[in-house]
Amino acid sequence: MNLPMHELPHAHGGPPLAARLRVAPEDFVVEEILGYEADGAGEHALLWVEKRGANTDWVARELARFAGVPPLAVGYAGLKDRHAVTRQAFSVQLAGRPDPDWSAFPHAEAKVLAAARHGRKLKRGALRGNRFVLTLREVRGGRAAAEAVLERIAARGVPNYFGEQRFGRGGGNVEQARAMFAGRRVDRDRRAFLLSAARSHIFNEVLAARVERDAWDRPLDGEIWSLAGSRSWFGPEPFGDALAARLAQGDIHPSGPLWGRGEPPATAEAGGLERAVAAANDDLARGLADARMDQERRPLRLLPKGLRWRWPADDVLELAFELPAGAYATVVVREVAEPDAA
Numbered sequence: 463m464n465l466p467m468h469e470l471p472h473a474h475g476g477p478p479l480a481a482r483l484r485v486a487p488e489d490f491v492v493e494e495i496l497g498y499e500a501d502g503a504g505e506h507a508l509l510w511v512e513k514r515g516a517n518t519d520w521v522a523r524e525l526a527r528f529a530g531v532p533p534l535a536v537g538y539a540g541l542k543d544r545h546a547v548t549r550q551a552f553s554v555q556l557a558g559r560p561d562p563d564w565s566a567f568p569h570a571e572a573k574v575l576a577a578a579r580h581g582r583k584l585k586r587g588a589l590r591g592n593r594f595v596l597t598l599r600e601v602r603g604g605r606a607a608a609e610a611v612l613e614r615i616a617a618r619g620v621p622n623y624f625g626e627q628r629f630g631r632g633g634g635n636v637e638q639a640r641a642m643f644a645g646r647r648v649d650r651d652r653r654a655f656l657l658s659a660a661r662s663h664i665f666n667e668v669l670a671a672r673v674e675r676d677a678w679d680r681p682l683d684g685e686i687w688s689l690a691g692s693r694s695w696f697g698p699e700p701f702g703d704a705l706a707a708r709l710a711q712g713d714i715h716p717s718g719p720l721w722g723r724g725e726p727p728a729t730a731e732a733g734g735l736e737r738a739v740a741a742a743n744d745d746l747a748r749g750l751a752d753a754r755m756d757q758e759r760r761p762l763r764l765l766p767k768g769l770r771w772r773w774p775a776d777d778v779l780e781l782a783f784e785l786p787a788g789a790y791a792t793v794v795v796r797e798v799a800e801p802d803a804a
Contacts, residue, residue: 466633467626470666471673472797473618474611479603479799481779487514489597490546492791494539495784497590504581506537506553507561509574516571517544522552524569529554529562537584540592540787543627549575553584590691591767591786598779598799605773611798612771612781620797621669621678622715622764624662625790635659636746643749657753660746661720667739668718669762679763680709681716684730688717688761691786695759698729715761721747722755764789 484490500508507529513521522536529535535555542548564574629635639656642648648656672678681687686697687705690713699705708714719726719736726736740747766783774780779799785791795801 467623467792467796468800470621470623470670473621473673473678474614474797477603477796477798477800478607478611479598479601479779480802481598481601481799482802483596483598483795483799484545485597485599487545487547489599490543490791491548491595492542492546493549493593494542494551494589495591495593496539496551496588500578500580502579504579505557506555506580506583507564507577508580508584509552509554509564510549510576511552511572512547512549512575513542513572514547515544516569518542518550521569521572524572525552525554525567528567529556530559531555531557537586539584539586539589551584551589553580553582555583587787589787591784591789592791593784594782594791596781596791596795597774598781598795599777600802601777601779601799603799608779608798609771612769615766615794615797616769618679619763619765620794621673622761622789623666623669623793625792627790627792628662629659630655636663639663639749640745643745643752657750657755660750661722661755664721664739664743664746664750665718665760667743668736671735671739672716672718672762677716679716681705682730682732682735684728684732684734686717686726686728686732686759687714688759689714690761693758695727697727698732712765715763717759718762720755720758720760721750722757723751724757726757727759760788764793766794769794 511521518538518541522538523533526533526536531554537553539551542550561577564577567574635656636659639660642653642656669678681701684698686695688695695717721740726733728736766785769783772780783794
């Protein structure tokens with residue numbers, strides 16, 4: 463069974479606070495960072511949309527309906543939380559059509575903030591990262607201890623766990639993946655979610671074992687290195703001064719497996735740990751290999767950029783930071799505050 467997030471080991475001694483998160487959508491504000499601007503020409507409209515209490519797929523379908531185009535004509539870079547205020551990009555292929563009056567988009571849950579022409583459809587994953595402003599309410603615990611943890615997070619980062627969203631309600635996606643690998647039929651879209659959950663489970667277990675060894679932000683023998691801001695990796699190679707400097711600068715990170723067919727590239731102690739976790743989840747590892755997933759890598763360390771905090775009230779803590787694409791804000795929060803059920 464997939465371990466709930468609160469049972470995964472912490473890197474900074476455990477959260478000194480308890481608090482409520484997402485009391486209201488405005489307590490979880492996310493803004494995409496595409497890393498580029500609309501090019502000003504082409505058959506796509508690149509939209510900047512703010513949504514509140516709505517999921518990304520629904521907004522995409524409603525944009526298609528409003529523009530009079532099929533749903534496949536709408537693209538977006540990432541799924542964003544429903545219980546949040548999010549600002550994200552969508553593209554709408556208009557192909558010879560004029561732009562509709564985007565200001566008349568008829569839904570209170572979403573509004574188009576800006577629109578410009580662009581030459582390409584937005585593809586999933588095509589963003590640099592996300593900015594977050596999170597408000598924790600009904601905070602209990604020691605402020606000094608919390609700020610000491612936040613200072614350590616700013617300096618050292620946090621373990622780059624996959625968040626609970628990846629595993630579905632009650633973590634059930636992993637058990638559904640096991641059933642799928644045992645022969646249960648699922649539709650194509652659901653299959654993709656379950657394959658992702660299976661890989662994420664193995665990764666989180668490897669990372670948890672390395673957190674317990676205090677080796678999530680430093681190398682083990684046989685380490686494979688992930689390049690920051692990239693899906694590229696290299697190694698193993700001897701750990702010397704040059705790699706140590708790149709690790710300290712945040713240019714590279716120790717990595718863990720996104721499991722698939724073939725042997726993982728890590729060797730020695732790092733590789734032995736990964737193989738032991740895969741053996742303990744043999745049905746998942748074999749299922750991923752049989753599904754022809756390739757071995758890939760994910761950084762074990764997550765460095766929040768520009769981490770800031772303030773106390774608007776004695777029992778309210780606001781956190782602001784930027785994360786690369788594919789990282790979860792909740793894994794930053796869990797190091798400083800244990801969330802209550804909202």
